[in-house]
Amino acid sequence: MTTEKAIVDVRSQLVEVARDILAHSKADTIRPASGIMKLDSRLYSDQANHEKECQNLFKKIPLVLAASCELRESGQFQTMQIAGIPILLVRDKHGVAHAFLNSCTHRGAQLAKGSKARFTCPYHGWTFSQEGLLVAITLNDLFGDIDFKDYGLVSFPVTERAGLIWGTLDPSSSNDLDTFLQGFDMFLETFGLDSWRLAEKRILDGTNWKLAIEAHLEFYHLPVLHKNTFGPNTSNKALYYFWGPHQRLIQPTDSKENLADEHNLFKIADKPDEEWPTEAMTRGEWIIFPNVSINLFYDGGPGILISQVVPGANVNESQTIQTFLTADELEGDARTKVKDLSDFLEFVVSQEDLATSEKQQQALQTGLLHEVTIGRNEAGIQHLHKWINEIVSTGALDQLLSYPRKWTAP
Ligand code: FES
Ligand SMILES: [Fe+2]
Structure with a gap:
């Protein structure tokens, strides 16, 4: 199964999303999913299901x-x-x-x-x-x-x-990269990853891979679970934009805070959109289905954090590979700053997110809680599971062959 490489008008698609983020930010609204989603808790604990995911998902797609x-x-x-x-x-x-x-x-x-x-x-x-x-x-x-x-x-x-x-x-596997991406790579190209440099790499042990990646797909937990680290003053709301199975999530822009930040959408909103810098329109977290998050940080020193959540052979094992890239080869204070930031992100993910997943896993493995519920505000997790379900049953990407190459929202 093959698709021709997509040509997407990246800039106009980014402008459209930036306008949407701005409108929701001004109105203090989000666009939640139409309903809650209930998931059988055995999705996180059943070894046979895990092996099917490895076989039809992780081995069949790029x-x-x-x-x-x-x-x-x-x-x-x-x-x-x-x-x-x-x-x-x-x-x-x-x-x-x-x-x-x-x-x-x-x-x-x-x-x-x-x-x-x-x-x-x-x-x-x-x-x-x-x-x-x-x-x-x-x-x-x-x-x-x-x-x-x-x-x-x-x-x-x-x-x-x-x-x-x-x-x-x-x-x-007959699934090719262009069918899988449907032009999503054209957005990823704007990050210019080719010219970045490896600064830090950490490998963190975790439990079921879906529990680990789900923590990247909602901001609901930020002020609560991360109350002792970066949680206070952080919004627990997310706007979601979907591109086939892939997605992007971003907190509504704060109009008052961070006006010093040249990439604040409120700050650029009055200019004609031809002048909007690409960096202002690509910030947030980009998710390559099913297991990779790319987080663009333009504050605190330019950096990109790639988090790959890779399943282990067993249902209760995964690793989160954190790869921190910087624009330049750094030395001295700048180097120390990036190392400190990487240490901090390692701490947050291993001691807060993955430590929580481990306890979730332990409880779900008892089989006594029959289902978990994904909220309307956790639309990114709903999207992930919809697509896992779609692909795991057949190992094929048929549904993507006619993808319209436009962002969709919950
Ligand atoms: S030389 Fe590799 S297994 Fe013997
Ligand atoms: Fe988290």
Whole structure:
């Protein structure tokens, strides 16, 4: 199933949303979902359901694996696991990014370490190139006859788009990136991720992946759960804009606070929209379905936080990978400031959000609370579940083939 790459008039679509944010901000309104949504609590605790999600969702659709700038140089590599699949990401000497099953084709050991030029298996020393080809084996004469061509690493299809490395973990999946994105990448392109730099990276353990990502999809909890950190004075309201399964959420703009902030929509509202800076129209949190949040911070030093929530093999395991990017290579005070901000965000997510999810998980696993309720004001979570449900049943993206390429709202 393929779609042609979408051409979207990004600027006019961003202006339209900015006007909507402004109108709601002035009226102090949001646009809630039409009703509440009840979810069977076994969605968070049932191992068979989790395996279906891994099979039909995480393996069948293109996933963000990393930011391109994390592997800026040839020979740079990193390892990760998604749904229990060990993955080796590497940029080869021609600058092409690859994703491989991190498993030596001799007897399966993981290639944990690499050098600029090649990967050597820690078990018996077979060696692979950055392109995943078997290039040497130990005791070649005694091992037996094998054709090196048949012993390359298992490779996953990879594309780089909008400064992100995308991969599909089931090479037989027919879902292509353009069908999946329907032009959403054109909005992501405006962040210019290609030119950003990796500043900090944190990997936080969590429980069920949906509990972990749901905390990114509503602001309802901010003043309560985060009362000791950034919660006080923070709005608990969110405006939602949907683009197929993807979405964007943003707090209504505060007309009084932050007028010093040049990207406050109230401050630019009187100018003709041709003069509105793109940065003022893209702020907030962007969600790439089903598990990635990109948070644009233009205050406190320019930075972008990418949070990838990756499921583990078990229903009660996930990891949140926080990747903090900055516009420039930083030194001195500026460097310290970004490290402090990353420490703070790690603390908030691990000690407040994920610590709460762990307790939710424990309680939901008893099976005694039969359902959970998603409010009208938590429309982003409703949207996530609607699309999980849609895709998990078939593993296909049929509904997106006729997507009108326009923002929709609850
Ligand atoms: S498992 Fe890798 S060399 Fe034996
Ligand atoms: Fe939170």
